[in-house]
Amino acid sequence: xxxxxxxxxxxxxxxxxxxxxxxxxxxxxxxxxxPEEVHELACKRFSSLGLTTTYRSLExxxxxxxxxxxHLHGDSHYYEVNTGKHHHHMVCxxxxxxxxxxxxxxxxxxxxxxxxxxxxxxxxxxSLFGYCPGCLTSxxx
Amino acid sequence: xxxxxxxxxxxxxxxxxxxxxxxxxxxxxxxxxxPEEVHELACKRFSSLGLTTTYRSLExxxxxxxxxxxHLHGDSHYYEVNTGKHHHHMVCxxxxxxxxxxxxxxxxxxxxxxxxxxxxxxxxxxSLFGYCPGCLTSxxx
DNA sequence: CTTATTGCAAACCATTTGCATCCGG
DNA sequence: CCGGATGCAAATGGTTTGCAATAAG
Numbered sequence: 001x002x003x004x005x006x007x008x009x010x011x012x013x014x015x016x017x018x019x020x021x022x023x024x025x026x027x028x029x030x031x032x033x034x035p036e037e038v039h040e041l042a043c044k045r046f047s048s049l050g051l052t053t054t055y056r057s058l059e060x061x062x063x064x065x066x067x068x069x070x071h072l073h074g075d076s077h078y079y080e081v082n083t084g085k086h087h088h089h090m091v092c093x094x095x096x097x098x099x100x101x102x103x104x105x106x107x108x109x110x111x112x113x114x115x116x117x118x119x120x121x122x123x124x125x126x127s128l129f130g131y132c133p134g135c136l137t138s139x140x141x
Numbered sequence: 142x143x144x145x146x147x148x149x150x151x152x153x154x155x156x157x158x159x160x161x162x163x164x165x166x167x168x169x170x171x172x173x174x175x176p177e178e179v180h181e182l183a184c185k186r187f188s189s190l191g192l193t194t195t196y197r198s199l200e201x202x203x204x205x206x207x208x209x210x211x212h213l214h215g216d217s218h219y220y221e222v223n224t225g226k227h228h229h230h231m232v233c234x235x236x237x238x239x240x241x242x243x244x245x246x247x248x249x250x251x252x253x254x255x256x257x258x259x260x261x262x263x264x265x266x267x268s269l270f271g272y273c274p275g276c277l278t279s280x281x282x
Numbered sequence: 283c284t285t286a287t288t289g290c291a292a293a294c295c296a297t298t299t300g301c302a303t304c305c306g307g
Numbered sequence: 308c309c310g311g312a313t314g315c316a317a318a319t320g321g322t323t324t325g326c327a328a329t330a331a332g
Contacts, residue, residue, distance in 0.1 A: 013306055013311060035297080050314040055297065073212060073266065076296065090260050099260055103253040105246040109269075112244040118274035119231050119240055125214065126267035128250075133259035154286060154331050176322080191289040196322065217321065 006064060020045035021057040025067055025081040030100050032070040032078035032089065071125040072098075088125075092132035101128060147205060161186035162198040166208055166222040171241050173211040173219035173230065212266040213239075229266075233273035242269060 003022050004014040020042040024033070033041070039054040058079045061067035070078040072091055090099045110121050144163050145155040161183040165174070174182070180195040199220045202208035211219040213232055229242045251262050 008307095011311090015306070015312065017313070048314085052298080052315080053313055056312085071212070071214065090254070090258075090262065092260075093263070099258065101254065103250060103257065105250055108249075109244060109246055113231070113242065113269065116244065117231075117240065118277065119233075119269075119271055120277055121231065121269045121271040122234070123270040124268065125270075127265065128254065128260075128262045129264040129266075130260055130262040136259065136261055149332095152286095156287065156331070158288070189289080193290080193323080194288055197287085 003066070006066060010064060012060065012064075016046050017042075017049050017053050018057050018060075020049055021054055022061065022066065022081075025061070025079065029081050029083060032072065032080045032098060034076050034078055036076075038079065072127050073129060088127060090128040090130065090132075092135055093129050094131055094135040097132045097134070099132065144207070147207060151205060153201065153205075157187050158183075158190050158194050159198050159201075161190055162195055163202065163207065163222075166202070166220065170222050170224060173213065173221045173239055175217045175219055177217070179220065213268050214270060229268060231269040231271065231273075233276055234270050235272055235276040238273045238275070240273065 003019060007014045007018065021038060023045055024038050024041040028041075035051070035055050035058060038058065039049065039051050042054060043049050058067060062069055062079070066082055067079050068082045070080050070089065072078055072089065085102070086104060088101045088104060090101050091097070092099075104126070106121075106124050106126075109124075113119055113121055144160060148155045148159065162179060164186055165179050165182040169182075176192070176196050176199060179199065180190065180192050183195060184190050199208060203210055203220070207223055208220050209223045211221050211230065213219055213230065226243070227245060229245060231240045231242050232238070233240075245267070247262075247265050247267075250265075254260055254262055
């Protein structure tokens, strides 16, 4: 289902601003972007796009399940198009590069939680930090 | 080693403000606190403590390895005294309660990363979200 | 005495909100 | 046309910074 139908099916309007923001997310699948970055890129598609609208669109897409918030070390938020594929991220502490990590041991961990307490786990977030291949080699260089 | 010696050994001064802030962290071992919360509690020990000083003390303690930043879903930072015991947190989405989770599968995950890419993992953060035993039972009624 | 530390006020910066205008349906 | 959506400007809230006064060693 495309963006227009998704929006209409939930009673929202299909606007060029939303199209621009969503287009940027899709084009950067797997690369978490800050609202600022999204705005800058989306302005190339719809030049008069306001930053406020960018924020509001990103939140809306999260509500609709079209995008997800990514929680990294930093303070600002990041957003990614929701592909349905569960994954985490590895962030390079040197250059800031972000790699996708498909491995996730949450199911095993949930088992342990279930055994150890009555807490019901419904969500989780995890990020790994370290050094990417590029920074490792140039450092040794 | 106590706080006074730790500070002096690194050339910092031992002040009642720092003592108050550190005391609050120690007293709340295992319970991540926001700077605001730390400030409020520390004021009971040193009433004229400024919020700015609280922020600066918390950062200093992290640098000295006496405290650690905790990364939860929310936007504000949390701090915890550093006990040396690695652990994560489970946050209740209903009442906000935070439970300590000692289980951690990072070593297994590092193995997988090592096999799958050249990324060198040095740090990680993880938080689980869900519902605590109390909220689960009261919800069922 | 010397200078790190403190507390205040002001600056900062990402994000949110109020509101008049605009435009999708 | 009508109400949701937009963009601007102003407000917000957590955090940081500048600076003169203070106090640790």
